[in-house]
Amino acid sequence: MGRDLDIRVSIIEDDETIREGYAFLIGKTPGYKVVSTYPSYEDAAKRIMHDDPDVILLDVELPGISGIDAIPKLKKYLPETNILILTVYEQDLLIFRALGNGASGYLTKNTPHEKIISAIHEVMEGVGPMSAHIARMVIQSFQRNESTPLTRRETEILEQISTGKSRKRIAQELFIDLETVKSHIKNIYHKLNVHSKADAIKTAKDNKFI
Amino acid sequence: MGRDLDIRVSIIEDDETIREGYAFLIGKTPGYKVVSTYPSYEDAAKRIMHDDPDVILLDVELPGISGIDAIPKLKKYLPETNILILTVYEQDLLIFRALGNGASGYLTKNTPHEKIISAIHEVMEGVGPMSAHIARMVIQSFQRNESTPLTRRETEILEQISTGKSRKRIAQELFIDLETVKSHIKNIYHKLNVHSKADAIKTAKDNKFI
DNA sequence: TATAAATCACCCTTTATGGGTGAGCCTGAT
DNA sequence: ATCAGGCTCACCCATAAAGGGTGATTTATA
Known part of the structure; x- marks a missing residue:
């Protein structure tokens, strides 16, 4: 029989060992139920709507359609489902793009077992779209290195260059x-x-x- | 006599009406004490160390040294002090730069009185460097417009261009x-x-x- | 009063940019 | 089956921009 209050989890991850490892881990935890596992987005696409998961664990580096690109597609079919990103590296850009695409959080693949369960729990509780960890990363991403070899003016000009402006235009705008x-x-x-x-x-x- | 447990607030804001308005508002609230007010960073710089504030309300648009640039300077002298940014507009870039410079949060100038007090309280409690509101803004800033007129390839190429790469280099990297x-x-x-x-x-x- | 920063000048060559027009090929939708 | 949109490549043109060398002046600031 299905316990109505179980949190329904679906896993999309190409590495079988990791996939089954997570499935076992989550499945044996009281209150959690793994409703499906898929090795790719393409496999998941056909049937995941019927699994009605509360949370999807989604690998970022999937073969075919990447995890990042899969997020908006999954969200389209399952707007109420929370997506947790699985990633090996804590790469700023990937995580930010994932958040932008609608992910609710992320887990690195060396996350200890208890943390995985608590992350799923948190995301279900709507603790907010950002963990303190992610928030810290975001803030860090806005922080400048204070030990720059560049002078103020050089930094200013390099910033202008990074917007694609020509030297002539930069000269005009800076007088x-x-x-x-x-x-x-x-x-x-x-x-x-x-x-x-x-x-x-x-x-x-x-x-x-x- | 000074109540030891009062939260010590300092205000740096050039508009006298706003400055005194906040000072009155916060000062009359039990548990809060306005220890000093300044119309500019330059004025504050000399003496704010001795005020030993727990929280500084800092206008972003100050005459002379801007609020944004004042943050790291203030943090240098008062590393334990939390800085709340005062801003008229909810401009993403300004707020992100402020966070990057070490601000703990921000208030818009039309924030209702109760919210101001609670923001100060939250930031003292270390509820985290980011309010849910800011977190939402951050995530939004990472979100793409889904109704782009550009095709996948065009978007990809424009992204490459925005990194400063030449067309030749882009051609090579995209084969x-x-x-x-x-x-x-x-x-x-x-x-x-x-x-x-x-x-x-x-x-x-x-x-x-x- | 040295040093660093910011400013401007004149030399040089190569590369990049912006724009016009046309055309073949493939794929998904009608 | 047709057709539009998307991706690809080609050849034309002129101008603008980039990269690099060297040196000089002025203005803060340590």
């Missing part, structure tokens, strides 16, 4: 000469040890100089 | 011809009704197409 902008850019490139716009932007963003 | 990239860009420009990289990036970001 300085094009030659001055060029000088700053040369200095930026030297300091960051790069030889192009794209590399300068990437290096600066990686190091949170901008 | 397509330079001419194809050019075609996509022409279509992007037509759809967004722009005539340059910078404008395309700005329009797309404003509309959350990328």
